[in-house]
Amino acid sequence: MVDVARHAGVSLKTVSRVVNQEPHVSTLLRQRVLASISTLGFRRNEAASRLARGATMLTLGLIMENISNEFYSRLAKAVEAAAAEHEALVVFGSYEERPERERMLVESMYARGVDSLIIVPSAADHGWLGEHPGLTTVFVDRVPTGLDQADVVLLDDVRGGLVAAEHLIARGHRRIALISDDDGLSSVHDRASGYRTALRAAGLPVDESLVVRGVFDPWRVSREVSRLLDLADPPTALFATNNRAAIGILQALRERHERPAYVGFDDFALADVFNPGVTVVRYDVARLARSAVDLLLDGGSGGRRVKVPVELVARGSGELPGSRAKP
């Protein structure tokens, strides 16, 4: 700043006023100072000083599978809104099914002083998180493995699976397929568990040949759905445990003449634009995000669980009747 003052031929106070955007500096002086700053490459020092000021401002980290998937982009928007209420910004990272990238994102944020993290964890062990003094984490949507005292905000996944299957059973369906991804994830596991409970309660067998596990992308889901519909005794209904699975079902049905009923988990913007509309288990994303931000800013005592309720929204696809013709 001394160099800038000398170069511009103004006082140190004037330079300081310009840099801090204070009033009472003439346009001429301000321009002279800015020109000198630019000439002298002031940038590095300026950044350091701003950084020192910015150190008291909160930035939260949000680590998830993939920001371009609608579940995550909605979550990101809601976390941003909840963080904004505390004048906090959000830095995000996508690990895309790669646990080593998830860890790298944590380390990278931590190294930048972002020590309040919201994580939608992968299925991998998270024991290594304990080695970061000062790091506060809240997990969303899934219980992380390998951590005893994690703060977690979950959806009521068991109930979601239960109401989805009950809804289909009530419409006469007896052969209901389950389309799910990695059941090492607590969310997937719990949604499947609700589905099984509903079937058993209705006196229906859980036919494992109708249970699809470990399919992640819509294209593979679509192939699996076609395979199921080609069975000698095909399902008349399907329950998709996430939005990717629901989209895979839509893709498969585009090419098929069968019209099985189906219920998805996770709402999506176009769910009511399809015909029939897509019946889904939905929840308040803002509440999910706010609960996570609140726990995070509350300091992470650990071991707390928040459960966000779910509800079924009937839009047409889940209300198609089951075939009663079969024995």
Added chain:
Amino acid sequence: MVDVARHAGVSLKTVSRVVNQEPHVSTLLRQRVLASISTLGFRRNEAASRLARGATMLTLGLIMENISNEFYSRLAKAVEAAAAEHEALVVFGSYEERPERERMLVESMYARGVDSLIIVPSAADHGWLGEHPGLTTVFVDRVPTGLDQADVVLLDDVRGGLVAAEHLIARGHRRIALISDDDGLSSVHDRASGYRTALRAAGLPVDESLVVRGVFDPWRVSREVSRLLDLADPPTALFATNNRAAIGILQALRERHERPAYVGFDDFALADVFNPGVTVVRYDVARLARSAVDLLLDGGSGGRRVKVPVELVARGSGELPGSRAKP
């Protein structure tokens, strides 16, 4: 750290090794140090020290309308990937049609030392951006108003509007509606301009009663599309200048018996799941993002323009033939 070393009864070097996660520290020593750190409330100093180290690490800012819209979530994902190649993280902010929030996001990032920003600008004047020494900005998708020397990465919007309208004209359409939002945005303006050029080149009049401006959300688009289809001489085709407009068309058509042809601008995940598939003008989002990150890290000399090419993807909706029955 001296206090921690004294409390744990270890050397300063050991504390430093634990904190910096270096190898060659026994589990026992590490646990003792972590326990002391936790007891002494080391967090604040630790954060400051990490912040000092983190200061050399790059964090980019990404400011846009709304992360939950698919155009922006795709862009965010691509910016994240391009930034990761430079070991940079991304902090994001959504201003949601509120220019004052856009400015607040810039100030908020700047105050935290995030001085490399990618902005999808609102239609408001951006002259105030000049008052931030050390701030580097690259604009994406739209030319900002009020800045002489902005670096901007654009899509070839004029060509996009041109090929969309030409495609519909080639299938026999003579009455082609334009569904657009704020034409104070250069992207919207240029797409409309391409549409007009194509019509004039084909000797067709631009019927202003078929031009809809300023509709932002799909629900309002849907209402406008229904209004157009109810005209005495309705359009037989539509061109939607963004994904929200295309979705609004899909919504309207769900309730109507007419089957006008339509072409959207911006691809979206479910475009090929609808029947017919949605014909769109698309582009390489990764290229858009990488160009912006490259310009940003190149230091922002200002005044540079990059134009990303577009192409039409035929999926069905844009290939429906025009009615030739009318005089």
